[in-house]
Amino acid sequence: MxxxxxxxxxxxxxxxxxxxxxxxxxxxxxxxxxxxxxxxxxxxxxxxxxxxxxxxxxxxxxxxxYHEFRRTRPGRHTVKVCRAEACQSMGCDDLVSHIERSLSVSLGGTTADDAFTVESVFCLGNCALSPAVMVDERLYGRVDARRIDAILGATLAAETAR
Ligand code: FES
Known part of the structure; x- marks a missing residue:
């Protein structure tokens, strides 16, 4: 968070x-x-x-x-999608499109409910398991549309469990 x-x-x-x-x-x-x-x-x-x-x-x-410095407050969670070479070759662009569609947000933006800010990054050091995504501080590999839906759903569920 x-x-x-x-x-x-x-x-x-x-x-x-x-x-x-x-x-x-x-x-x-x-x-x-x-x-x-x-x-x-x-x-x-x-x-x-x-x-x-x-x-x-x-x-x-x-x-x-420095791109890492934000000028606006992020959502409660940050989703960083790797768009470097290895992840490109394993379909990260499709993953980005899926995330943008399903959350109704563009890269760099925050969802209307303030839950997620979605950003692109260039290499998360997880190239062997691309496409790679980091949600808050947690790194995930071999992420496809179904998996990211599950990860984001679990992230929100964990909020309500707190
Ligand atoms: S290129 Fe995506 S983790 Fe390295």
Whole structure:
């Protein structure tokens, strides 16, 4: 499940204070902020510029350069579908189409019920078992349409069991 705490400047400042001693502290701080809030809130850019003595453009440039930094809050679960070569050759495009159809969402988007954000990634290190998918932190191999339906159904079922 994704962390999605609401943005709180006070908490963000505490995260900055915990990491600012690190060399090249901007990246670890951005990772920590995303881990806490689920994304890099717009308010993080001026805050980091001020705290780290950088320009807003510098901070903004780093946030936009790295695709792993989200600008909007993700759904409760993230589905990462590998679209690199080995998974391509084993039909990941059909899998992506199936997911988009069945969840009514486009790659990069979040379902209307906020349950899933679907993203493409390039190699999950599971090429021998392609097509590969990662749901939250869990990696799956040889995923076809039927299997992804079962995985996503089980993910939602686990939520209600909590
Ligand atoms: S190419 Fe998909 S896991 Fe490596």
């Amino acid at each position: 994704n962390a999605r705490a609401p943005w709180r400047e006070e908490r963000a400042c505490a995260i900055v204070a915990e990491h600012r001693h690190l060399r090249g502290s901007l990246l670890p701080i951005l990772h920590a902020l995303q881990e806490e809030f689920g994304c890099i809130d717009q308010a993080a850019v001026p805050l980091l510029a001020r705290e780290l003595n950088l320009s807003r453009a510098d901070v903004h440039g780093v946030v936009s350069f």
